[in-house]
Structure formats: C-alpha cells, structure tokens
Amino acid sequence: MSFETLKINELRKIAEDFAVSTEGLKNKADIIAALAEEGVTFSIYQKTMNITEEEEAISQQENLPKFDSKKDQPADTVLVRMTRANYRYDILGYTFTKDHPFVAMKENDAQAIFDKEEGFRLATPKEAQEFYS
CATH class of the missing domain: 3.40.5 (Ribosomal Protein L9; domain 1)
Incomplete structure (x- = not known):
C-alpha cells in the first residue's frame, strides 16, 4: 500500500497527525508531496499506526480499579x-x-x-x- 491508495480526507487527517500544513492544497498529489517534503513516508505512517493500535488494544484490555462510593474508606x-x-x-x-x-x-x-x-x-x-x- 501507499499514500496513493488513500482518500483525500484520510490524507488530510494523516497530515494533521504529523503536523503537516495542508492549507491551500486541493488534491492528493499535493498533500502527498507535502508529507514527503516533511519526511513522512508511508512506512513511518504504518509504524505509527501499529503503535497506536497496540496502545489502544492494551488500554482496552486493561482493567483499572473503579472507585466504589458506597464502600467505607479507612479513616487514614x-x-x-x-x-x-x-x-x-x-x-x-x-x-x-x-x-x-x-x-x-x-x-x-x-x-x-x-x-x-x-x-x-x-x-x-x-x-x-x-x-x-
């Protein structure tokens, strides 16, 4: 896969995530060029997405303790x-x-x-x- 296979809205979101300005850019080629100019390659994007997906999976699996307001707390x-x-x-x-x-x-x-x-x-x-x- 490459940036070419993505829709323009997806490319704008990726550019926003990597703090790449897309103001005034109207087509896919321009957005892809702006990403490349800032050093954002598709492989970097994929690695970032894999890390984000792993973090989301971990946080969904994690069971943080919930506070029970009905339970009496010790005096200290x-x-x-x-x-x-x-x-x-x-x-x-x-x-x-x-x-x-x-x-x-x-x-x-x-x-x-x-x-x-x-x-x-x-x-x-x-x-x-x-x-x-």
Whole structure:
C-alpha cells in the first residue's frame, strides 16, 4: 500500500497527525508531496499506526480499579491528584491517568509518593467532583 491508495480526507487527517500544513492544497498529489517534503513516508505512517493500535488494544484490555462510593474508606484515606503531564503513571500499585488523575489511598502511601516523586499533591473532594462533572 501507499499514500496513493488513500482518500483525500484520510490524507488530510494523516497530515494533521504529523503536523503537516495542508492549507491551500486541493488534491492528493499535493498533500502527498507535502508529507514527503516533511519526511513522512508511508512506512513511518504504518509504524505509527501499529503503535497506536497496540496502545489502544492494551488500554482496552486493561482493567483499572473503579472507585466504589458506597464502600467505607479507612479513616487514614486521602485523595491524591497527579499534576504531571504524563498520560499514565503507575506508582506503588496505584494508577494515575490523564483521564483519571485522582486516586484515594492510605495516608502513608501518599506520603511515600510525595517523598519520591514530583507532580503529585493532596486534592479535595470538591476538586475531584468539579473535574469529573
């Protein structure tokens, strides 16, 4: 396969994904030339797509723990927020993601994270509620 087999809308999406400007380009040949000019080959595109598909498959298979609001939390439970720019961060058995940056945990686990890593802080329940609403 090659870029020639793709539709113009697909080529525009690929160009957007690789930050290649298609403004003013009206046909497939021009878009393909713009991609080539920026060093984007079909093999690079395929490798990128394979990595993206693998990441999606992994994230779909993964079963992240869900918070049960009906379950009583121990008295020493605190809410920790990830403020770092990572898409995902696993530490001490806890998983933080961009979509779910809040995790309830024991106070001593939170302190261990604060001592080891930057980009984490205590959060308020109201802050979490506003984030998810």
